[in-house]
Amino acid sequence: MMNMNDKKRSWNSTFDNSNDKYITNKKFQSNSSLEHLSNELIYEIFHYLDAHHIYQSFFELNTRFQNLSTHSTQLTVQINMISTSKLLFESYYNNFILPNKHQIQILYLLDPFVAESFSSTISQCFHLRQLKLCEIPVECLENLLHNLVSLNNLSSLSIHVGQGANKSNIYQSIFHLQALKLCKLHFEDNNPVWSLPMSSNSVESPIENLVIYDSFALDNISAILSYIPKLxxxxxxxxxxxxxxxxxxxxxxxxxxxxxxxxxxxxxxxxxxxxxxxxxxxxxxxxxxxxxxxxxxxxxxxxxxxxxxxxxxxxxxxxxxxxxxxxxxxxxxxxxxxxxxxxxxxxxxxxxxxxxxxxxxxxxxxxxYQRQSFLLLHRCCMNSKCHVDMNYRSIHHLIIPEMVESCKCIPYFPNVTKMTLSGDCVDSFYLSGARLSFILSFKQLTSLAICTVMDGFDIIFSILHYTPNVHSLTFTFTTTRSKGLSSFHKGQSYQYIVNHNQIKTIIFNAHYTKKLVQFFMDLCPRLQYLIYGMSEKSLEATFQYVLTETNQTAYNQFSLCIFDVNANWIDKLQTIIESQELKKNHLIKTVNNKFYFKWWY
Structure with a gap:
């Protein structure tokens, strides 16, 4: 039987509606062809699939495959914001997840609407080895960490801790996990940890690798070291x-x-x-x-x-x-x-x-030389020290902040799936696009980030022409100019991108306007998840538009996240929702300073 570490599944994949349809359409034309396969071969197939794919494709075929599905081992469960509707998730959770909870080995909970569903049952996931958790309410997180203590196989943990958490309690809860080897903590609140005491000899964490995104005082290093002698x-x-x-x-x-x-x-x-x-x-x-x-x-x-x-x-x-x-x-x-x-x-x-x-x-x-990201600068490429003996196959994220000239020293990155462009590189993409095609495969990219002054949409069109398979698009605009957007609707380039792009997630990290959001929602008809931040000028108008547009058009489901909002704005957004006659089912959730809204038919 194939080891889980040898699987070739892409961890960036998601089981959204289009994937569900793809797998459903790829079912064997006759159940009898599957019936001829042994149980061992069926389980081998299961090892290549996410738990949701197993459930969607095999669970309802017949009694035999239902039994095989519910007795599958080494399950991988990944749930994100564009996974499925509430009703479909409840069916998946009750019919498949709960009966198989003791077989789950990898669990990625990236949807705040469903993450709390696992807080009471996670202590029964006895074979769980890896857990990745999105930001959830602090009280729920503390309860979940308490329930993890009984898991003797949990060796990898990655969590996002929201504002207002008691950092000392979070650290001490993690240090009580008896099998943990790798831990990544991302704190939203950058206040230092002031009250972490030195460990008594009764608490010795087995953590060997610890990565912390946080404000940290050097005084706390000694306290950290006292808890993790095997670091x-x-x-x-x-x-x-x-x-x-x-x-x-x-x-x-x-x-x-x-x-x-x-x-x-x-x-x-x-x-x-x-x-x-x-x-x-x-x-x-x-x-x-x-x-x-x-x-x-x-x-x-x-x-x-x-x-x-x-x-x-x-x-x-x-x-x-x-x-x-x-x-x-x-x-x-x-x-x-x-x-x-x-x-x-x-x-x-x-x-x-x-x-x-x-x-x-x-x-x-x-x-x-095993890092997953690489900063590509022309000056860097001219210096052989920057990449000697480096394993380029390990690079999945390429960052290009400036125009890259032709150079024999520039390597080829065969496995890059994410690219970040900024500054001069964005402005000169007409010139550098062809050159960049010699160092990576544009069609292989699934995630694209653009950081620049928003000056011309023709450049954005050029980039999207090169990258037809991008699923996630992130913008960090230092300024935005929305004038002239309407003229692009008439061009052939615009229509080509509308018909061919696969973008499902768009993130505006900084400046945006209602017109800008409207433009990209029209440009990306397969959009399922939109993220943008607080803006006194644009937030309310943009929210009104998104709510109306997705409620009246053919969106089967849509998710929205607005970050950095205060309590007054959250109340205002809820009032806007209540004033609308929504035709779709919907959920609202607030996690610290983030407002989540999901609706579906």
Missing amino acids: QRLSIKYGRTFGLELSLIFAVVFNDLKHISIMGSCFTQPDIDKFIKIHLFNIKVLHISSTCYGGIYQWDKFIQPYIPHFKLNSFTFEHPSECAHIMNLYRSMYDEYPSTSPAIRQWFFTHEVMSDEDLHEMLCSIQP
Whole structure:
């Protein structure tokens, strides 16, 4: 029987309506052809499918396949915002999930409308190994973490923690999970953890790799280490660091080979001095890269006698662009270490994208050359140090912030499914599009992010022409200009994109207008999920339009998320909904500062 780790399923896939139809249409024309297959072969087929695909395609064929479905092992369950309607989910949950809960090994709950359904039953998912959880109400999250304690096979956990959570309680609940090896925590609230106590000897977490997106004080590192004696790598990323010119990268290798990397802008010299003095005799390698502290602190004189491989880098920038900061920080980490410790650089230091919008990067304590994202700069490509011995097959996300010239040094990325374009690269896509086709397959892309000043929609059309199979489209516009949109409706290019694009999710991370949202909803008739943020000028008009348009047209189902809204706006949105005569079933949910609305026939 095939091992789950050897499966070739794409984790970016979703079981939306179109996939359901595809699988249904691909059923064998005669049940008898399936009947000739042994149970072992049927289970082998099941290993390639998500649990929802098994339920949708096999559960109702006949009694035999219903029994095989309900006794399937190693189930993978993935539920997101465009999965299915409430009625279909309830049928799926009651008829298939609950009877098979003890067989679930991988569970991705990315829909806040259904995530809470698992809070009481998850303790009975005895074989659960991986759990990924979207943002849910804090009370529900704390209860769910409490119920995870009984799961002896849970080795991987990734959760999104909303605002208002007691961080100390969250950390301590996680440290009580007895099988956890890998943990990723993303905190929406960037207030530091002030009350995390040192661990008693009775609590020892088995975590080996810990990744935290949060504001973090160096004082809390010692508390973290006291809970996880088996820690190998700790990476702390500040989710809201504005401008790398204010950032500091702090990387440490301890004598017992613990690796710690932190990027932030809240460090002070006393904090760093205190940390170094506490851990001085355990530090093997200390690396500090700074754009604002260099020349002020004389750490090298203090540290060098105790740490022979200490290295301090500082930069003075002539160019204000973020990319210049990134490149200098990036290159600094690939300078050779002293020959007495050549393996440290190859073993530890690498980089990982921090956010699509600002193209921030940081050092991440993971094994190098297996990262899943890559920042492509022309200057970077001219330097062989940037990608020597790198495994390009591991790259799934390519970030291109500037126009890329033709160069033999530029590698080909065979498995890229997500691309981020920004700045000059967007403006010059007419020129660079053909060149980029030599380094990746545009038809393979399923996710596209565009970060730029919104100046011309002809460029957007050009990009969408190259990428016909994109399912998720993200915009980060610094400004928006909606004039002239109506003229595009008459062009052949517009009609071609309407007929061929597969976009189901659109995200506006920054500026938007009602006209802009209306334009892209018309352009993308298969749209199922729309996300945008708070806007005093545009929010109400946009919400009114989306509500009316999806209620009166042929949308079978539609989901909406509005982020960064306060209580007053939530009340106003609910009042607007109540004033409408909705023809469709609908659900409303508020999770911290996010307003979710889903409706369907």
